Amino acid sequence: MSDILALIKERNPGEPEFHQAAEEVIESVKPVLDKNEKYRKHKIIERMLEPERMISFRVTWINDNDEVQVNRGYRVQMNSAIGPYKGGIRFHPSVYPGILKFLAFEQTFKNALTGLPLGGGKGGSDFNPKGKSNREVMHFCQNFFAELSRHVGNRTDVPAGDIGVGGREIGYMFGMHKKISNEYTGVLTGKGIGWGGSLMRTEATGYGLVYFAQNMLETKNDSMEGKTCLVSGSGNVAQHAIEKIIQLGGKPVSISDSSGFIYDEEGIDTDKLAFIKDLKNYRRGRVKEYADKYPQAVYTETKSAASSNPIWDIKGDCAFPCATQNELNEIDAQNLVNNGVKLVGEGANMPLTAEAMHIVVSNGLLYSPGKASNAGGVATSGIEMMQNYIGNYWTAEEVDKRLQAIMKNIHQSCLEAAEQYGQAGNYMVGANIAGFAKVADAMIDQGIV
Numbered sequence: 072m073s074d075i076l077a078l079i080k081e082r083n084p085g086e087p088e089f090h091q092a093a094e095e096v097i098e099s100v101k102p103v104l105d106k107n108e109k110y111r112k113h114k115i116i117e118r119m120l121e122p123e124r125m126i127s128f129r130v131t132w133i134n135d136n137d138e139v140q141v142n143r144g145y146r147v148q149m150n151s152a153i154g155p156y157k158g159g160i161r162f163h164p165s166v167y168p169g170i171l172k173f174l175a176f177e178q179t180f181k182n183a184l185t186g187l188p189l190g191g192g193k194g195g196s197d198f199n200p201k202g203k204s205n206r207e208v209m210h211f212c213q214n215f216f217a218e219l220s221r222h223v224g225n226r227t228d229v230p231a232g233d234i235g236v237g238g239r240e241i242g243y244m245f246g247m248h249k250k251i252s253n254e255y256t257g258v259l260t261g262k263g264i265g266w267g268g269s270l271m272r273t274e275a276t277g278y279g280l281v282y283f284a285q286n287m288l289e290t291k292n293d294s295m296e297g298k299t300c301l302v303s304g305s306g307n308v309a310q311h312a313i314e315k316i317i318q319l320g321g322k323p324v325s326i327s328d329s330s331g332f333i334y335d336e337e338g339i340d341t342d343k344l345a346f347i348k349d350l351k352n353y354r355r356g357r358v359k360e361y362a363d364k365y366p367q368a369v370y371t372e373t374k375s376a377a378s379s380n381p382i383w384d385i386k387g388d389c390a391f392p393c394a395t396q397n398e399l400n401e402i403d404a405q406n407l408v409n410n411g412v413k414l415v416g417e418g419a420n421m422p423l424t425a426e427a428m429h430i431v432v433s434n435g436l437l438y439s440p441g442k443a444s445n446a447g448g449v450a451t452s453g454i455e456m457m458q459n460y461i462g463n464y465w466t467a468e469e470v471d472k473r474l475q476a477i478m479k480n481i482h483q484s485c486l487e488a489a490e491q492y493g494q495a496g497n498y499m500v501g502a503n504i505a506g507f508a509k510v511a512d513a514m515i516d517q518g519i520v
């Protein structure tokens with residue numbers, strides 16, 4: 072297995088996030104490969120780590136000062152063994168192929184865990200939406216999707232949102248696709264209610280995360296009731312995690328963005344959450360403004376060179392990192408352990424460094440990897456696709472019921488796979504093994520292609 076990792080590093084130089092995601096999976100599935108010669112013979116892990124297709128393209132657009140801008144757009148079509156490529160689009164200046172390959176690789180496992188027929192993919196651009204006018208965002212989205220349109224389709228590849236891409240951006244991309252293709256199909260998910268979207272898709276990732284945490288707590292005869300929860304991020308996932316924590320009787324006390332974080336010891340209630348939603352989704356402001364509105368809350372600026380992130384040194388019971396990859400390192404993990412935190416549920420993709428994950432797991436905290444606990448978003452995207460295919464739309468209650476059932480199944484699959492390989496209670500190993508087996512068997516059935 073160390074040969075495989077060395078090969079991956081050699082073939083994908085300068086892509087540390089991809090190496091990190093690959094290493095975790097390679098280590099987890101080693102006992103499965105040891106036991107099953109067919110997976111070794113068919114070089115399944117090597118094939119899974121090579122994207123089926125990668126598209127890179129130029130996106131040109133004009134800003135409000137009449138200056139021509141050039142960005143890079145990408146789509147990584149990682150694995151289509153169990154269904155059309157499926158995964159979000161990220162607009163953030165840090166986007167480069169290494170980030171998208173790690174995300175598309177993790178997405179392949181996540182989508183398999185949902186039990187739905189969805190392959191894995193991810194796309195995005197180094198475009199920075201921060202501070203851009205609505206016209207600039209629309210123009211960028213249109214030109215980005217004018218190119219991506221050629222490579223996607225409702226039975227081929229179905230993108231959705233991720234960091235920097237929400238309902239507004241999905242709308243502009245859908246509009247361009249419809250114009251070019253002259254067809255009204257569910258080529259993207261996360262669409263508006265009323266033009267093909269599913270009720271509950273907006274809420275699904277955050278809600279699913281907290282449902283998963285509830286399932287983990289139930290294994291210890293515990294619940295979310297009365298739990299003080301640290302949440303990072305303030306976007307789609309963080310907002311709806313906070314909403315569900317409140318509904319289940321917990322007390323969320325923090326939010327963050329890339330500039331800093333808020334600690335509200337009294338707890339974030341539904342009115343304060345409404346303020347956050349308006350601030351981030353419509354006014355597109357910074358979390359600092361929360362402390363101006365609610366002066367009892369404390370705002371702390373994040374220092375980019377700091378060795379740890381003080382948001383993870385707040386006293387609490389549960390931690391939900393919902394911002395971005397590697398936002399919680401080994402010092403932060405040790406702080407969580409020292410402060411008696413009992414549960415770490417990943418809302419973001421790979422928010423813990425490998426060292427942080429090791430500390431959390433070896434200290435016996437309940438820990439769920441993003442590919443399991445944030446799968447509610449893509450699962451509900453799958454439910455949106457089903458509704459688009461049949462042309463009929465379900466109530467919020469119906470979709471929520473399906474989401475809860477899917478999260479429960481994922482929780483169970485992780486536990487069973489971990490147990491089967493002698494790692495009882497290790498959701499990280501369980502998620503990797505369960506996701507791997509499903510995709511690997513489909514790849515073998517379909518031959519060397």
Ligand code: NDP
Pocket residue numbers: 232233234235236237276304305306307308309327328329330393394395396398418419420445446448449
């Ligand atoms: P949003 O764009 O809605 O929000 C992202 C949030 O994270 C913003 O508050 C942003 O702050 C903050 N953030 C980004 N980078 C940093 C940083 N370096 N430090 C601190 N805060 C930061 O994205 P989502 O909520 O959709 O995505 C959050 C995470 O969840 C990502 O890892 C994504 O891949 C994952 N995810 C999303 C799903 C979805 O359905 N949307 C599904 C599954 C996973 P700022 O405004 O300063 O950039």
Ligand code: 2IT
Pocket residue numbers: 157158159160178181229230231232233260420445446448449450452
């Ligand atoms: O990381 C993810 O799972 C997402 N950004 C959502 C993907 C989707 O297709 O809904």
